[in-house]
Amino acid sequence: MTKCQTMSANACGCDTAAAPPTCRDVSSLARCLGDYARLLGERTLELDAASCPGLPFQEQLASLADMMSAALFAARIGDDGELSCVYASEKIADAIGPLPKDVGRVAELLFARCHPDDQPVMRACLTASARSLDPCSTEIRILHPGKGERQLEIKAVPQRQPDGTVLWIGMMRDLTETRKITRELDETNARLLSVLRTIPDMVWLKDKSGMYKMCNHAFERRSCKTEAEIIGRSDFDLYEPELAASFVQKDREATEAGKVCINEEWVTYPETGEERLIETRKVPILDSVGAAIGVLGLARDVTERKRIEEMLAKREQEFRTLVEHSSDPILRYGPDLRCRYANPAAGALLRNQADGLLGLRPSQLLVRENGEIFERFLSDVLTTGGEQEFEAVWKDDAGNRFCHLVKLTPEFNTEGKVTSVLAVGRDISELHTSRQKIRQIAYYDQLTRLPNRALFNERLRRMISDAAISGQMAGVMVIDLDRFKAVNDTMGHPAGDALLHEVAQRLSSCVRAADTVARLGGDEFAILVPDIRCRDDLEQIAERILRKCDKRFVVQGKEVFVSCSVGIAMSPDHGTEPDELVQYADTALYSAKGNGRNAFRFYTKDLTAHARERLMLELDLRHAVRRGEMCLHYQPKVCLKNGRRSGAEALLRWNHPRLGMISPDRFMAVAEDTGLIVDIGAWVLREACFAAAEWNGPDRPVQKVAVNLSVRQFQTRGLLALAESVLEETRCRAEWIELEITESLLLEEHEHVLETLTALRKMGFTIAIDDFGTGYSALSYLTRFPIDVLKIDRSFVSRMTSDGRSMNLLKAILSLAHSLYLEVVAEGVETSEQAELLRNFHCRLAQGYLFSRPVSKDVFEALPDGFPLAK
Numbered sequence: 001m002t003k004c005q006t007m008s009a010n011a012c013g014c015d016t017a018a019a020p021p022t023c024r025d026v027s028s029l030a031r032c033l034g035d036y037a038r039l040l041g042e043r044t045l046e047l048d049a050a051s052c053p054g055l056p057f058q059e060q061l062a063s064l065a066d067m068m069s070a071a072l073f074a075a076r077i078g079d080d081g082e083l084s085c086v087y088a089s090e091k092i093a094d095a096i097g098p099l100p101k102d103v104g105r106v107a108e109l110l111f112a113r114c115h116p117d118d119q120p121v122m123r124a125c126l127t128a129s130a131r132s133l134d135p136c137s138t139e140i141r142i143l144h145p146g147k148g149e150r151q152l153e154i155k156a157v158p159q160r161q162p163d164g165t166v167l168w169i170g171m172m173r174d175l176t177e178t179r180k181i182t183r184e185l186d187e188t189n190a191r192l193l194s195v196l197r198t199i200p201d202m203v204w205l206k207d208k209s210g211m212y213k214m215c216n217h218a219f220e221r222r223s224c225k226t227e228a229e230i231i232g233r234s235d236f237d238l239y240e241p242e243l244a245a246s247f248v249q250k251d252r253e254a255t256e257a258g259k260v261c262i263n264e265e266w267v268t269y270p271e272t273g274e275e276r277l278i279e280t281r282k283v284p285i286l287d288s289v290g291a292a293i294g295v296l297g298l299a300r301d302v303t304e305r306k307r308i309e310e311m312l313a314k315r316e317q318e319f320r321t322l323v324e325h326s327s328d329p330i331l332r333y334g335p336d337l338r339c340r341y342a343n344p345a346a347g348a349l350l351r352n353q354a355d356g357l358l359g360l361r362p363s364q365l366l367v368r369e370n371g372e373i374f375e376r377f378l379s380d381v382l383t384t385g386g387e388q389e390f391e392a393v394w395k396d397d398a399g400n401r402f403c404h405l406v407k408l409t410p411e412f413n414t415e416g417k418v419t420s421v422l423a424v425g426r427d428i429s430e431l432h433t434s435r436q437k438i439r440q441i442a443y444y445d446q447l448t449r450l451p452n453r454a455l456f457n458e459r460l461r462r463m464i465s466d467a468a469i470s471g472q473m474a475g476v477m478v479i480d481l482d483r484f485k486a487v488n489d490t491m492g493h494p495a496g497d498a499l500l501h502e503v504a505q506r507l508s509s510c511v512r513a514a515d516t517v518a519r520l521g522g523d524e525f526a527i528l529v530p531d532i533r534c535r536d537d538l539e540q541i542a543e544r545i546l547r548k549c550d551k552r553f554v555v556q557g558k559e560v561f562v563s564c565s566v567g568i569a570m571s572p573d574h575g576t577e578p579d580e581l582v583q584y585a586d587t588a589l590y591s592a593k594g595n596g597r598n599a600f601r602f603y604t605k606d607l608t609a610h611a612r613e614r615l616m617l618e619l620d621l622r623h624a625v626r627r628g629e630m631c632l633h634y635q636p637k638v639c640l641k642n643g644r645r646s647g648a649e650a651l652l653r654w655n656h657p658r659l660g661m662i663s664p665d666r667f668m669a670v671a672e673d674t675g676l677i678v679d680i681g682a683w684v685l686r687e688a689c690f691a692a693a694e695w696n697g698p699d700r701p702v703q704k705v706a707v708n709l710s711v712r713q714f715q716t717r718g719l720l721a722l723a724e725s726v727l728e729e730t731r732c733r734a735e736w737i738e739l740e741i742t743e744s745l746l747l748e749e750h751e752h753v754l755e756t757l758t759a760l761r762k763m764g765f766t767i768a769i770d771d772f773g774t775g776y777s778a779l780s781y782l783t784r785f786p787i788d789v790l791k792i793d794r795s796f797v798s799r800m801t802s803d804g805r806s807m808n809l810l811k812a813i814l815s816l817a818h819s820l821y822l823e824v825v826a827e828g829v830e831t832s833e834q835a836e837l838l839r840n841f842h843c844r845l846a847q848g849y850l851f852s853r854p855v856s857k858d859v860f861e862a863l864p865d866g867f868p869l870a871k
Helices: 024-038 055-064 091-096 102-114 119-132 174-199 217-223 241-257 303-325 344-350 368-384 430-443 452-471 484-491 493-507 534-551 578-592 607-623 664-674 677-695 711-715 718-732 741-749 752-762 779-784 795-797 804-819 832-840 857-862
Strands: 004-005 071-077 083-088 136-142 148-160 166-174 202-207 211-215 261-268 274-287 294-303 332-333 339-341 388-395 401-410 416-426 473-483 518-519 524-532 552-554 558-562 565-569 601-602 630-639 647-658 659-660 704-708 737-741 768-771 790-791 824-829 845-847
Touching: 024 804, 055 102, 055 261, 071 091, 071 102, 071 804, 083 102, 091 102, 091 136, 091 148, 102 136, 119 136, 119 148, 148 174, 148 779, 166 752, 202 217, 217 294, 217 368, 217 416, 241 261, 241 274, 241 294, 241 344, 274 303, 332 344, 339 578, 339 677, 368 388, 368 416, 401 430, 401 845, 430 452, 452 518, 452 524, 452 565, 452 578, 473 578, 484 493, 493 524, 493 534, 493 552, 524 534, 534 565, 534 601, 565 578, 578 601, 607 664, 630 677, 630 704, 630 768, 647 664, 647 677, 647 711, 659 737, 664 677, 677 704, 677 711, 677 718, 704 768, 711 718, 711 741, 711 752, 718 752, 718 795, 741 768, 790 804, 795 832, 804 824
Parallel strands: 565 601, 647 704, 704 737, 737 768, 768 790, 790 824, 824 845
Antiparallel strands: 004 136, 071 083, 071 166, 136 148, 148 166, 202 211, 202 294, 261 274, 274 294, 332 339, 332 416, 388 401, 401 416, 473 524, 473 565, 518 524, 552 558, 630 647, 630 845, 647 659
């Protein structure tokens, strides 16, 4: 873009008509250029004829050029309108590029490098100036060979020469950077003005007389006037006199202070009548010499902020009151893990005063373990920015135990970075104690204080998992006391509990610190043995247990002797499932008890096969009576005086559809353990009564049928009702039935057994003690209980011909029975010699293979009435 401007001839103050053709009037030239230089902003030229007398024209111009920052040139226009340069200072090259050696071609070069659009403009300006002899001014664009496109300002003063030509003496300046800076300043000013007009705060500018020079939209909205109504007016034109005087006074104070002045004041706007709190900032505007030329003001409505600040201050005071008077300890920690704040409760808890906690780390306040845990959680909160919670258990100087639940909450700055952590503690000592008690109840046996089954199973799972990871072996031992029930029943439950407590201590003394001794229930214990090297480690522990438990116990001042049986399973040899290992150890325990007790057994696959067979027998046994698989075989009882049959013993047999005929010693233990013996015993009694009713009748000798009763049948307490109903159903008389019991029954619940036996005796049943002499034989039983018959065990009969002691014991039993008027039956008679000796000892009845094996009912009925006593 170019512009051309001509000035009046008198602007330079020179007399062009009087100038000589060579312009030697230096004073006139200097005065002309000096006036024009002032228009260009150059310093005043002070050059006269005395300073450079007689200098040629070019040298005069050169002297002037040295005194100016702009480039100086002189050019002449001829009659043909062509411009030729007569002088060009060295600064011309900076403006348009390298110059030719011929100065006359500088003007031609200027036109050549001028932008095509600007060439006509420059020629028209020079032509007009030549005609009017007025100074001219124009801006053109040229293509500088080294700097690219540049913006030049050309200003010249024309002078008519005596020869009629026009000589221009002028200056040339590069405005490229100036224009660029001007544009940038204009753009910046526009942006700033846009910001000022759009910011929500009120902004205005006044001159030193108090008149408004500028205001933004926020000021317009608040004053309810347009900018046009505000500019050029004072506060007294816009506001009430009192308020306007106040504004003027604040302007004066800011001007006198020479810095930003901040004030808050309540202002009532007359248009709306609304009262608002305004924060005003005023700063004086100074000129280049520091004199105040106006005031810049900025106002912000802080009514809501003030209300919020007051509310926050009130809440802060409330919160501080709550925190300071809270019974919970509250502390704040910085990134260095040092305490920045502690409320009185924290001070009272830890150091008796809150100030004593400041600057200290948790490890300096608490015991080492709790301090390290505290600092670890603090570091985690500072790093992750997440909340944490943990329990700290500790003791004070007096030894009192406390538990606090500590919650750590991060505090963030405006950039979202954690700057501190707030720690709030809550005393949960009572809760902690209650939880410990609940855990003790849930996971520990209350009698022995050993882990119970729940904790045992939990540790068993962990032991197997750890063993799988480490590749080590582990062992499970199940221990059961032998003859514990007898002690518990004869001496009472308190004695039994004392015995169990002592057993628990002995078991614990037999194992390592890492092992677990648990009570599973009753007199059953279990031991977990992790990290074992070989089978021998478990054997050594088991042997120690057997030795410890085999020693005497002193319970309630009395000696008690019990033993134990131990079953052992190993992981991974026997299995890796918890339930599986316990089951295998139980199977091994059952084997140990079945093989004489007071022993230990390791699990083998054969035991599983035996257990599987036992389970199958149990399943089949549950349906055996209903399917008619049970039957009775009868073994005759013979009178040793004449060999005649006096009755029989009913013996149970199971005709299994797959296994064939099974004797009771194979399935009776299963029936006893499962309780099936009650139903089976009822069936046996009913079948025996039917047989007795059939074999006995009018004019027939009495044939008593002996039936074995189980301890379980007495425990059900329904035996008497069963006996009555069976007698009624079978039309059998009670005196035809002999009920055989074992000596062990006489140890069970004495009063109930005595009452039941007495009632049966009154009903007419005969009561016999089976296998007499092998159990807990005591004379008191024979006198206290209603006993009619003693059946001597076959072990005495089989040894009496070879063992003098057995014979003497047999004679003593017979003598005792005769003195008490008791019938005696000798079992297991197999030889005539045994029969002869028994007859000589006055034993009346006997049974055994000498006479007959147990046979079916049909075969029994076909047996002869008399048996030979010698073979």
